[in-house]
Amino acid sequence: xxxxxxxxxxxxxxxxxxxxxxxxxxxxxxxxxxxxxxxxxxxxxxxxxxxxxxxxxxxxxxxxxxxxxxxxxxxxxxxxxxxxxxxxxxxxxxxxxxxxxxxxxxxxxxxxxxxxxxxxxxxxxxxxxxxxxxx
Amino acid sequence: xxxxxxxxxxxxxxxxxxxxxxxxxxxxxxxxxxxxxxxxxxxxxxxxxxxxxxxxxxxxxxxxxxxxxxxxxxxxxxxxxxxxxxxxxxxxxxxxxxxxxxxxxxxxxxxxxxxxxxxxxxxxxxxxxxxxxxxxxxxxxxxxxxxxxxxxxxxxxxxxxxxxxxxxxxxxxxxxxxxxxxxxxxxxxxxxxxxxxxxxxxxxxxxxxxxxxxxxxxxxxxxxxxxxxxxxxxxxxxxxxxxxxxxxxxxxxxxxxxxxxxxxxxxxxxxxxxxxxxxxxxxxxxxxxxxxx
Numbered sequence: 001x002x003x004x005x006x007x008x009x010x011x012x013x014x015x016x017x018x019x020x021x022x023x024x025x026x027x028x029x030x031x032x033x034x035x036x037x038x039x040x041x042x043x044x045x046x047x048x049x050x051x052x053x054x055x056x057x058x059x060x061x062x063x064x065x066x067x068x069x070x071x072x073x074x075x076x077x078x079x080x081x082x083x084x085x086x087x088x089x090x091x092x093x094x095x096x097x098x099x100x101x102x103x104x105x106x107x108x109x110x111x112x113x114x115x116x117x118x119x120x121x122x123x124x125x126x127x128x129x130x131x132x133x134x135x
Numbered sequence: 136x137x138x139x140x141x142x143x144x145x146x147x148x149x150x151x152x153x154x155x156x157x158x159x160x161x162x163x164x165x166x167x168x169x170x171x172x173x174x175x176x177x178x179x180x181x182x183x184x185x186x187x188x189x190x191x192x193x194x195x196x197x198x199x200x201x202x203x204x205x206x207x208x209x210x211x212x213x214x215x216x217x218x219x220x221x222x223x224x225x226x227x228x229x230x231x232x233x234x235x236x237x238x239x240x241x242x243x244x245x246x247x248x249x250x251x252x253x254x255x256x257x258x259x260x261x262x263x264x265x266x267x268x269x270x271x272x273x274x275x276x277x278x279x280x281x282x283x284x285x286x287x288x289x290x291x292x293x294x295x296x297x298x299x300x301x302x303x304x305x306x307x308x309x310x311x312x313x314x315x316x317x318x319x320x321x322x323x324x325x326x327x328x329x330x331x332x333x334x335x336x337x338x339x340x341x342x343x344x345x346x347x348x349x350x351x352x353x354x355x356x357x358x359x360x361x362x363x364x365x366x367x368x369x370x371x372x373x374x375x376x377x378x379x380x381x382x383x384x385x386x387x388x389x390x391x392x393x394x395x396x397x398x399x400x401x402x403x404x405x406x407x408x409x410x411x412x413x414x415x416x417x418x419x420x421x422x423x424x425x426x427x428x
Binding site: 010011012013014015028029030033040041042043044045066067068070077079081082 | 178180184185188281285343347352356359363
């Protein structure tokens with residue numbers, strides 16, 4: 001049996017990806033989840049994190065922004081505000097960014113209104129580096 | 136004989152230079168418009184999909200706890216005004232500004248407070264002394280992506296939740312065609328739960344399993360929905376600005392051409408008059424000589 005799932009990734013700028021894949025793993029707000037063909041109709045929000053899909057036994061990694069995914073039996077539509085392919089992230093740069101984010105957070109007290117924002121930026125930088133290292 | 140030949144020549148050179156500039160601006164606007172339209176085109180699938188899901192969720196979930204859907208007595212109103220940063224685009228900015236002014240006059244007559252969030256320099260400059268401005272985003276429209284919409288949303292969402300104001304509106308020029316932009320004014324917050332008539336068509340979409348719960352998902356999607364509406368406003372504003380500028384510059388170019396034509400005519404007439412006068416002199420001179428001899 002060689003049924004495949006149609007994966008579509010849409011961002012505000014373009015249709016970023018559209019192809020049949022064997023499996024896709026998405027960063028849901030309640031944890032990572034995988035989708036294969038024949039999945040029950042499913043709607044989930046997505047947080048900033050790693051998306052990967054398997055095609056021809058090869059995994060490709062992406063960093064995606066906030067959004068949601070809609071899954072029907074044959075198709076997975078992913079709407080995210082941004083997307084970056086792992087291979088296009090420069091490891092060095094990501095590391096520098098992470099350090100900068102850590103430094104910024106260290107300067108802020110917990111009650112600072114910017115604290116949450118800085119923490120979020122740090123999380124993103126961490127995820128970004130992790131993904132960069134996978135490619 | 137009126138203006139001298141030299142004066143006319145100088146004037147027509149100046150008009151010609153203006154024409155070159157307006158024509159160049161017209162072409163720049165045309166290419167920017169093309170890019171802006173492509174951006175709008177690319178955004179459509181995302182926006183449509185999100186609206187669909189928002190619609191189907193809003194129709195199902197009767198949320199009373201979501202702070203962005205909270206309906207309060209609208210005493211304090213905030214309006215996001217989207218204009219261009221630069222002028223020379225006809226009535227483009229005036230239309231939006233007038234619409235907002237009319238709206239604020241009506242609301243003020245009802246005893247309500249109106250404040251402004253200005254996107255684009257022209258709107259900010261206009262309202263600077265007229266209404267309180269609580270946020271500005273200028274010099275951004277030249278290059279922007281969805282993150283600008285996020286920044287605008289960051290300006291308005293926390294303060295709505297903190298009840299600093301009760302209703303949020305958005306006003307921008309809708310891009311109908313190159314030659315036509317129409318100001319639209321719509322309410323953003325509290326986010327409208329679609330009425331039941333519209334909801335019905337969504338009912339049939341599919342029976343989804345929701346993760347997290349429908350209500351939490353809605354809470355997640357409302358801010359996204361807001362950003363989509365703001366981003367759409369930005370895109371329409373940017374396309375509209377270039378369209379309006381294109382038309383304005385096209386008009387300016389043809390006025391220059393008209394002026395050039397009449398100046399050339401004037402120049403030729405003056406030159407002919409000068410030649411005739413000279414000829415008359417010569418003829419007069421030779422006749423005088425002949426009469427002598």
